[in-house]
Amino acid sequence: MKMKTFLNEDFLLETKTAQQLYHEYAADLPIIDYHCHLPPDEIAEDINFENLTRIWLFGDHYKWRAMRANGIDEAYITGNKSDREKFEAWAATVPYTLRNPLFHWTHLELQRYFDIHELLSPATAGRIYDECNEKLQSPEFSVKNLIKNRKVEVVCTTDDPTDDLSHHQKIKADGYSIKVLPAFRPDKAMDAGNAKALNAYIGKLETLTGTTINDFKTYINVLKKRHDYFAANGCSLSDHGLEQLYAEDFTEAEIVLIFKKIRLGQVLMPGDIIKFKSAMLYYFAVWDHEKGWVQQYHLGALRNNNTRAVELSGPDTGYDSIGDFAQGKALSKFLNKLEKENKLTKTIFYNLNPADNELIAAMAGNFNDGSVAGKMQFGSAWWFLDQKDGMTKQINALSNMGLLSRMVGMLTDSRSFLSYPRHEYFRRILCNLFGNDIENGELPADMAWTGKIIQDICYYNAKNYFNFDKLK
Secondary structure (H helix, E strand, O other), X not given: OOOOOOOOXXXXXXXXXXXXXXXXXXXXOOEEEXXXXXXXXXXXXXXXXXXXXXXXXXXXXXXXXXXXXXXXXXXXOOOOOOHHHHHHHHHHHHXXXXXXXXXXXXXXXXXXXXXXXXXXXXXXXXXXXXXXXHHHOOHHHOHHHHHHOOOEEEEEOOEOOOOOOHHHHHHHHOOOOOEEEOXXXXXXXXXXXXXXXXXXXXXXXXXXXXOOOOOHHHHHHHHHHHHHHHHHOOOOEEEEEEOOOOOOOOOHHHHHHHHHHHHOOOOOOHHHHHHHHHHHHHHHHHHHHHHOOEEEEEEOEEOOOOHHHHHHHOOOOOOOEEOOOOOHHHHHHHHHHHHHOOOOOEEEEEEOOHHHHHHHHHHXXXXXXXXXXXXXXXXXXXXXXXXXXXXXXXXXXXXXXXXXXXXXXXXXXXXXXXXXXXXXXXXXXXXXXHHHHHHOOOOOOOHHHHHHHXXXXXXXXXXXXXXXXXXX
């Protein structure tokens, strides 16, 4: 058997049928990136990054975790070493990432953006760094062009209710051909487990809105106005990063009292914290339904595990992990309450613990109502799972428990402007699975219909589900 070349045109495509599906149906489709963490200010200013370290390593906790595991000192990761020294430390790590998805992503991004087909290593680091840095200064490597050149149609950033959205307004006013839209992420507004931080957040809302917030009714009204403001600026999605859904029974009187305790700086009992979070999630979901938004829930992350390191480097620096939270009962209760009140909007769940894949896929199926194809979505493999094995398991769970054919496909969930090859990665894996099934006689060799399903999953389902074309 002839050995295949690494990262050639048929990368991840094991059969002739898979190759045909990918190259003829999936490869050239546009991208709808309905969830990411790209900074809208950098898009608005259409910056050119100074060097490869700043566009590639800054904020990328995937790479930082690998570097720490490889014995790299923190000074070369989040510390005060020069950008070149940090890049060289990453280049020294890359050869040790074999079988980690970082090895694939690194070389996909070098190929797709910079046309560099060498492997990154200490021997090639200097040459690659200099060549990429030179290209990054050219107009075609401004962030707007980086997005445009990957055939992206829509970018949905992740934005706090206190964001003024001025950068989104500027992007639109400047006539950028790609829609860059906000998504409403109110996690900080419901974090009753940290009363000090929540009070500081409420103070920020007071300053932003010119409103004194001393009671729960005022708080909810202010947040609702922010929700309305986001809608007026093109937002049609919310997003929540949670350990699990919260669906504790509560009364309005209880939440009023709990909020009063928060404002007085009193210690809350664990039950009060859960009730408050449950109430806030409920109100957010009702507002989303009223506006016809899509609500997204990222479930299962156990964050800030290494407290000493987090104190030194801050949150979101690579010290989060997969959690083992009980998901089923609260998820069912939360969705059932909204469904009984006819207030359940289109919903996407992203699961971080692969042990819960079938649970999430099966639960989503309980609340489809025939009003929208794929109304309840088991979203693409997320974070620690957005790699070949994780994507395959998510696709298989959804295939077995629901309709893969109605899935809204891949998203980047990334802070990097060089991350769009992840859509290609997903599409290749998807086509390979279908191709193998066809060649094994498990699916009919109807290339036209299978190709249509592939195109729907990769692009058209998202286009129809989110209806971004209707936004002005």
